[in-house]
Amino acid sequence: MSPSTRNFPPYELLEELTIDDATRKTKRLERLYDLTREHAWDGRAVYAELVAAHGPPGSCVEPKLRAPLSRVLSVLLWGELAAWNISADLALEIPEVDAKMAATAQVFDEARHFTVLREYVRALGPSQKIGGFPQRLLRKVVAAPTLATRLVGMQLLFETNAVVIFRGLGERGVCPVLSGLMPYFERDESRHVGLGVLYLPKLIARMSRSEARSTARFHAECILLLMASGFTFREDFEALGLEQRLMADRVTRMQDDVIGQMIAQHGDGVLRAVMNPRRGIGPQVLDFIHPPGGLGAAKPWHQRMHRGVTRTLGRLDRALA
Ligand SMILES: [Fe+2]
Ligand SMILES: [Fe+2]
Numbered sequence: 001m002s003p004s005t006r007n008f009p010p011y012e013l014l015e016e017l018t019i020d021d022a023t024r025k026t027k028r029l030e031r032l033y034d035l036t037r038e039h040a041w042d043g044r045a046v047y048a049e050l051v052a053a054h055g056p057p058g059s060c061v062e063p064k065l066r067a068p069l070s071r072v073l074s075v076l077l078w079g080e081l082a083a084w085n086i087s088a089d090l091a092l093e094i095p096e097v098d099a100k101m102a103a104t105a106q107v108f109d110e111a112r113h114f115t116v117l118r119e120y121v122r123a124l125g126p127s128q129k130i131g132g133f134p135q136r137l138l139r140k141v142v143a144a145p146t147l148a149t150r151l152v153g154m155q156l157l158f159e160t161n162a163v164v165i166f167r168g169l170g171e172r173g174v175c176p177v178l179s180g181l182m183p184y185f186e187r188d189e190s191r192h193v194g195l196g197v198l199y200l201p202k203l204i205a206r207m208s209r210s211e212a213r214s215t216a217r218f219h220a221e222c223i224l225l226l227m228a229s230g231f232t233f234r235e236d237f238e239a240l241g242l243e244q245r246l247m248a249d250r251v252t253r254m255q256d257d258v259i260g261q262m263i264a265q266h267g268d269g270v271l272r273a274v275m276n277p278r279r280g281i282g283p284q285v286l287d288f289i290h291p292p293g294g295l296g297a298a299k300p301w302h303q304r305m306h307r308g309v310t311r312t313l314g315r316l317d318r319a320l321a
Contacts, residue, residue, distance in 0.1 A: 132320020
């Protein structure tokens with residue numbers, strides 16, 4: 001008798017709790033689609049209104065801030081294109097209708113984000129190619145081998161970082177056009193995280209031990225690439241008044257919250273395949289990269305080592321580009 005026959009009929013499908021639970025999760029995924037429809041905004045119109053009110057991006061940003069802003073926004077721009085491609089892949093590949101609807105809704109949002117941000121970056125002036133580390137991270141996630149790894153890369157890493165950087169840029173008031181745009185982006189990105197929270201645990205529950213291990217390894221490699229990229233943006237973030245420790249704290253807090261929600265909904269089996277940067281050695285790594293009170297307040301050995309790592313990663317970033 002085959003295993004599937006041995007388990008027939010699947011009596012658990014009659015249990016009220018199982019049905020209630022599945023219905024609740026399906027409704028929440030469907031709700032993501034409805035929310036996208038309700039909150040859809042006209043990218044071209046919003047951008048045109050903001051430019052009419054404040055002038056084009058190049059004119060409303062202090063000249064010395066244009067280059068750092070352009071470098072940070074270029075990475076976000078390619079992140080938007082990656083998210084567009086990945087969400088389109090997910091919409092095609094996910095078989096369940098509810099999650100497919102949520103991914104389809106995300107495709108529309110990401111398409112709008114990319115085109116609006118591209119207008120802005122172009123108006124800001126000539127933009128450069130991105131460094132080797134962010135380029136590798138984007139390529140790694142776009143070409144990730146499984147649905148689960150693409151979800152981990154996009155929903156747990158890209159979305160959480162994008163939300164925090166968008167919020168930071170909006171708060172700093174670097175440019176009124178950007179400050180006007182960012183809340184729209186932030187609201188959409190916060191909603192996108194929901195697909196990962198609701199769908200990723202389903203995929204993890206079906207994984208073998210080795211699949212779960214390789215998903216966790218993929219996640220860890222992406223985190224390392226993200227940290228290496230962070231070193232190369234230090235000066236740009238400083239120039240823009242974005243405090244990296246605060247941003248890293250917000251990102252990891254958000255990831256901790258996302259993983260917490262997954263555990264609350266589906267149990268701690270999800271930890272087989274995803275890493276939580278706020279646990280284990282995460283806080284020590286954060287203190288090394290972004291010392292409390294700033295690098296100037298760190299011990300002399302820490303400052304020396306930090307400068308050495310920054311120099312080496314900067315060279316590698318340029319060499320790999
Ligand atoms: Fe986006
Ligand atoms: Fe997104």
